[in-house]
Every structure is written in structure tokens, then in C-alpha cells.
Amino acid sequence: MERVVENYILENPEIILRxxxxxxxxxxxxxxxxxxxxxxxNRDALFRDQTTPVLGNPDGQLTLVEFFDYQCGYCKEASPGLQQLLERNAEVRLVMKEFPILGQASMTAARAALAAREQDRYEELHWALMAHRGQLDENRIMDIAEEAGLDTEQLREDMGSPHIDEELRRNYALAENLNINSTPTFVTPSAVIPGALPADRLESMLEDQAD
Incomplete structure (x- = not known):
């Protein structure tokens, strides 16, 4: 029987491809x-976690989650499109999952952004960090924060909050559960999509969810 099978495969090698x-x-x-x-x-942790920053319309009907890193070039490429999406569609609710995976500067930037919520400046610092081209370090992050209108002395103090530690741990665990290991990665109620996507593609995916 083995010889018969072997001969059949040799005579019909295309069966291997099939x-x-x-x-x-x-x-x-x-x-x-x-x-x-x-x-x-993980639906609640993804879409309804009250501690996660949300940009756009907090009560919007179209929810998009982004896992991102402030030193990720592809995240920076996607950033202008996300801003356009929020500007032109008032129903978009963008859930921001800080996911620093590219070194210590990424962690420092994520902690600074989350701490900026204490001064109601998360959005300003987020977009400012995304707009920065080149490598980040703690000094540059603080310069960007100051330019974005933050009190950097208070920011440094707030960055040590254990609540930030816990939020980042939850984000890492959530990414592991969803097999997310790169940035940016976008999540809708029915899909996980890695890579930088243009605003019109993201909007189309979101509107499909509402159909």
C-alpha cells in the first residue's frame, strides 16, 4: 500500500500542492x-474599559481600538489618517491601547501620555508624540510635553502612579490574548487587523460593522 501511495504521488506531484x-x-x-x-x-476589556483613553466621540456608535507604540514608524504613518477619520466622522470612538514594545523610550512615552490625563492633556500629548520624527528619549519627551502645554514637574510625578503600571499590564495581557505582537494593530468588534491602514479603509471597516 505504501508503494502504491508513493507511486501515485510521484506520478501526480500536483496533489502535494493541493x-x-x-x-x-x-x-x-x-x-x-x-x-x-x-x-x-475580551470584548469588555477591549471596548468598554473605563480607564482606557478614548479619542473622538466617547459615545460614538463606531468603535475602533488601536494598539500602538510612540517609536513605531508605521504608527506615525497611520496617525494623520486617524486624525482625519475623527474629524470627518463624528460617530467614531477611538480607543487607545498604549502598547510600548520598542524599548525604554517607548515605555517612558506611554507613561507620560497616560499621566497627561491628570492634566486633561492626553490627546494633545498623544498627537504631539506621534508627530515627532526621530528617536525619543526622556528629555525629548519632556520637551514635547512642555510644548503641548503640560506642567512637566507634575507630569513626572504622575508618571509613577501604580494605576499606570496596572493599565499597561492589562494592555500587555490583552495583546497576548489576541495574539497581537506588532504595532499598529487595529481591532473592530469582528476583526484584528495589523498594519498601518489608510483612513478610508478604516472608516469602511467601521461602517460595515454598523450595517
Whole structure:
């Protein structure tokens, strides 16, 4: 029987390609099922966590989650499009999941942004950090914060809050549950989409959710 099977494969090598295609399709289907299950299990943490910063309309009907890093070039590429999306669609609710994975400067920037909420300047500092081109360090982050209107002495103090530690831990755990390991990654109620996407593509995906 083994010889028969071997001969058949040798005479019909295209069957290997078909088998690999079937296997890849099954893997993709299984990954999609796992991702959808993870979305359902983590829905509250993703979309309804009251401690997570939200830009745009807090009561909007179209919710988009972004996992991002302030030293990520692709995040910076996506940033102008996200601002355009918020400006032109008043129903978008953008949930900001700080996900510093590119070194100590990323962590410092994330902590500074989260601490800026104490001065009601999260949005200003977020966009300012995203607009910065080049490497970040603590001094440059503080310069950007000052330019964005923050009291940097208070900011440094607030950056040490244990609430920030806990929020970042939750974000890392959530990313692990959803198999997110790169930035930016966007999440809608039915999909996890890695990579920088243009504003019109994001808006189309969100509007599909409302249909």
C-alpha cells in the first residue's frame, strides 16, 4: 500500500500542492475562529474599559481600538489618517491601547501620555508624540510635553502612579490574548487587523460593522 501511495504521488506531484493549500486554508480558518473567540472573551476589556483613553466621540456608535507604540514608524504613518477619520466622522470612538514594545523610550512615552490625563492633556500629548520624527528619549519627551502645554514637574510625578503600571499590564495581557505582537494593530468588534491602514479603509471597516 505504501508503494502504491508513493507511486501515485510521484506520478501526480500536483496533489502535494493541493494538500498544502487545503492545510493552509484550514490553518487560516482555525486562526480566525480562535481570534473571534478571543474577541468575544475580551470584548469588555477591549471596548468598554473605563480607564482606557478614548479619542473622538466617547459615545460614538463606531468603535475602533488601536494598539500602538510612540517609536513605531508605521504608527506615525497611520496617525494623520486617524486624525482625519475623527474629524470627518463624528460617530467614531477611538480607543487607545498604549502598547510600548520598542524599548525604554517607548515605555517612558506611554507613561507620560497616560499621566497627561491628570492634566486633561492626553490627546494633545498623544498627537504631539506621534508627530515627532526621530528617536525619543526622556528629555525629548519632556520637551514635547512642555510644548503641548503640560506642567512637566507634575507630569513626572504622575508618571509613577501604580494605576499606570496596572493599565499597561492589562494592555500587555490583552495583546497576548489576541495574539497581537506588532504595532499598529487595529481591532473592530469582528476583526484584528495589523498594519498601518489608510483612513478610508478604516472608516469602511467601521461602517460595515454598523450595517
Amino acid at each position: 494538500a498544502l493549500e487545503v492545510l493552509e486554508t484550514r490553518k487560516q480558518e482555525e486562526a480566525q475562529r480562535s481570534r473571534q473567540q478571543a474577541l468575544e472573551e
